[in-house]
Amino acid sequence: MDAAGSSSKIQADGKRADSEAVAFDFVIVGATGDLTMRKLLPAFYECFRRGQIDRTTKIIGVARSDLSIQDYRVKAEEALRDFVAADSYDDVTVRDFLGLVHYVSLDMSDRATDWSGLISLLSTNGGRPRVFYVATAPRLYVPTADAIGHNKLITESTRIVLEKPIGTDQATAAEINDGVGRYFTEEQIFRIDHYLGKQTVQNILALRFANPILERVWNTDSIAHVQITAAETVGVGKRGPYYDNAGALRDMVQNHLLQVLSLVAMEPPTAFSAMDLRDEKLKILRALKPMSDHDIATDTVRAQYGEGHPNGKLAPGYLEDLGAPTSTTETYLAIRAEIRTARWAGVPFYIRTGKRMASKETTVVVEFRPQPWAIFADNPEPSQLVLRIQPNEGVSLSLASKDPASEQYRLKEAVLDVDYVKAFNTRYPDSYEDLLMAAVRGDQVLFIRRDEVEASWRWIEPILRGWEKNIRPLETYPAGTQGPASSDQLLARDGFVWKENIQ
Ligand SMILES: NC(=O)C1=CN([C@@H]2O[C@H](COP(=O)(O)OP(=O)(O)OC[C@H]3O[C@@H](n4cnc5c(N)ncnc54)[C@H](OP(=O)(O)O)[C@@H]3O)[C@@H](O)[C@H]2O)C=CC1
Ligand SMILES: O=C1O[C@H](COP(=O)(O)O)[C@@H](O)[C@H](O)[C@H]1O
Numbered sequence: 001m002d003a004a005g006s007s008s009k010i011q012a013d014g015k016r017a018d019s020e021a022v023a024f025d026f027v028i029v030g031a032t033g034d035l036t037m038r039k040l041l042p043a044f045y046e047c048f049r050r051g052q053i054d055r056t057t058k059i060i061g062v063a064r065s066d067l068s069i070q071d072y073r074v075k076a077e078e079a080l081r082d083f084v085a086a087d088s089y090d091d092v093t094v095r096d097f098l099g100l101v102h103y104v105s106l107d108m109s110d111r112a113t114d115w116s117g118l119i120s121l122l123s124t125n126g127g128r129p130r131v132f133y134v135a136t137a138p139r140l141y142v143p144t145a146d147a148i149g150h151n152k153l154i155t156e157s158t159r160i161v162l163e164k165p166i167g168t169d170q171a172t173a174a175e176i177n178d179g180v181g182r183y184f185t186e187e188q189i190f191r192i193d194h195y196l197g198k199q200t201v202q203n204i205l206a207l208r209f210a211n212p213i214l215e216r217v218w219n220t221d222s223i224a225h226v227q228i229t230a231a232e233t234v235g236v237g238k239r240g241p242y243y244d245n246a247g248a249l250r251d252m253v254q255n256h257l258l259q260v261l262s263l264v265a266m267e268p269p270t271a272f273s274a275m276d277l278r279d280e281k282l283k284i285l286r287a288l289k290p291m292s293d294h295d296i297a298t299d300t301v302r303a304q305y306g307e308g309h310p311n312g313k314l315a316p317g318y319l320e321d322l323g324a325p326t327s328t329t330e331t332y333l334a335i336r337a338e339i340r341t342a343r344w345a346g347v348p349f350y351i352r353t354g355k356r357m358a359s360k361e362t363t364v365v366v367e368f369r370p371q372p373w374a375i376f377a378d379n380p381e382p383s384q385l386v387l388r389i390q391p392n393e394g395v396s397l398s399l400a401s402k403d404p405a406s407e408q409y410r411l412k413e414a415v416l417d418v419d420y421v422k423a424f425n426t427r428y429p430d431s432y433e434d435l436l437m438a439a440v441r442g443d444q445v446l447f448i449r450r451d452e453v454e455a456s457w458r459w460i461e462p463i464l465r466g467w468e469k470n471i472r473p474l475e476t477y478p479a480g481t482q483g484p485a486s487s488d489q490l491l492a493r494d495g496f497v498w499k500e501n502i503q
Pocket of ligand 1: 029030031032033034035036062063064065106107108109110134135136137138140163164165
């Protein structure tokens with residue numbers, strides 16, 4: 001399938017048809033870190049290459065390391081070489097882009113640090129967008145906001161972008177929100193969730209609210225259950241110290257997967273505005289049925305990967321990856337959630353995520369209710385709408401069909417499938433590209449509001465506490481598998497199965 005009319009909109013040089021070049025000052029605090037090197041600089045490079053960034057823009061790296069601008073540009077160039085797709089990398093464009101990149105050494109934990117080097121780089125034009133992106137450990141979010149305020153750098157067009165995690169529970173989230181909120185208004189605070197930068201996540205809204213054919217059946221009358229899966233093949237890697245304090249619930253569910261769930265479940269907003277959209281997401285987060293200790297025991301599963309053989313090769317278990325003798329941190333979880341609204345009464349939402357699983361796939365599966373009266377000898381399988389968030393971005397709908405190979409009236413599943421990359425004949429931008437440019441433009445549609453963060457933590461925290469009390473014991477699963485068997489039982493109890501190997 002081809003996207004009607006799309007080819008005329010794709011520009012040969014890869015520019016995005018609907019966006020103009022903007023001039024701005026963008027300060028990245030944490031400029032030598034993994035996130036900046038692997039994601040932010042490559043994303044900015046792509047936006048520059050596509051003509052979205054004006055040449056007078058300044059991207060100013062800030063960290064404690066004592067580096068000259070030249071040293072930092074060398075590092076930035078290495079990062080672009082490593083992390084920009086080969087077919088996007090171009091020496092001349094890289095050279096031009098590096099001309100926008102600056103560096104200042106500053107310590108955010110030291111109020112006495114002299115900010116004059118940074119201040120001299122910032123434009124005095126109060127209308128020019130000025131963004132501070134805080135890509136450091138969360139304990140520095142408030143001191144950074146404090147230093148920005150103390151140095152009187154907040155103009156009418158200044159924004160602050162906060163990376164996840166916003167806290168580790170309700171209380172610590174409130175401390176960060178209050179601390180940053182002393183200097184910045186809510187309209188100036190951009191809490192990032194990179195899942196909202198994924199085109200396929202954004203597309204959930206288009207599918208639902210631009211296609212009445214779907215929206216009319218998007219409720220408990222037609223939908224039997226929803227599965228949200230974010231499976232990863234990677235282990236904990238070098239992020240062990242962070243991850244062991246977080247676990248899968250804080251790392252993936254509190255933010256990314258609850259955002260996906262709220263987009264799948266929300267009512268149509270009255271307008272496509274940050275306020276209306278976030279109001280509707282918030283209602284869903286607030287409508288999640290609180291998990292009692294009994295629910296935690298029966299409706300959650302938590303597990304940690306042990307040694308296994310993904311693709312026939314030995315992979316270490318979590319403890320070995322972590323380099324610790326013991327840990328009760330979950331690297332896998334499955335939860336059966338309920339949303340207490342008229343639209344979703346009686347429709348379980350199953351969430352699962354895990355590291356070192358059999359395959360990398362992030363999907364939303366919407367299973368429709370079965371035919372109430374079967375006239376065929378075969379019982380048709382209920383239709384499933386599958387949103388492939390990543391990889392192989394696309395959407396498919398399985399339909400029961402007459403099997404042409406059978407003389408009798410036998411049924412067989414046939415699949416309507418749209419592969420977005422082929423349909424739109426364009427590259428899929430990395431999540432950070434849209435998010436960075438939205439922060440520059442001051443558009444909060446793709447960012448999380450304070451009350452959403454709080455509502456997410458309110459639902460998550462009893463589960464965290466229940467697990468701390470071992471209400472649901474930690475299981476193990478071999479690396480390279482689909483998690484523990486009890487996760488299957490969670491669905492089997494309701495008569496459902498996880499849909500596997502979607503990609
Ligand atoms: N990496 C990732 O994939 C993801 C990261 N995040 C979040 O992004 C943030 C950054 O993560 P990541 O890049 O991995 O972390 P890193 O540890 O790799 O980088 C931290 C950065 O902060 C700088 N820094 C540390 N202390 C100070 C200070 N006192 N003043 C100024 N700069 C300081 C460090 O440089 P220096 O030592 O030179 O000061 C470094 O540039 C974290 O909040 C993380 O949770 C979120 C999602 C994914
Ligand atoms: O935020 C995070 O997300 C990644 C998964 O992101 P994806 O875009 O590859 O789905 C996860 O690996 C990481 O632990 C988590 O912090």
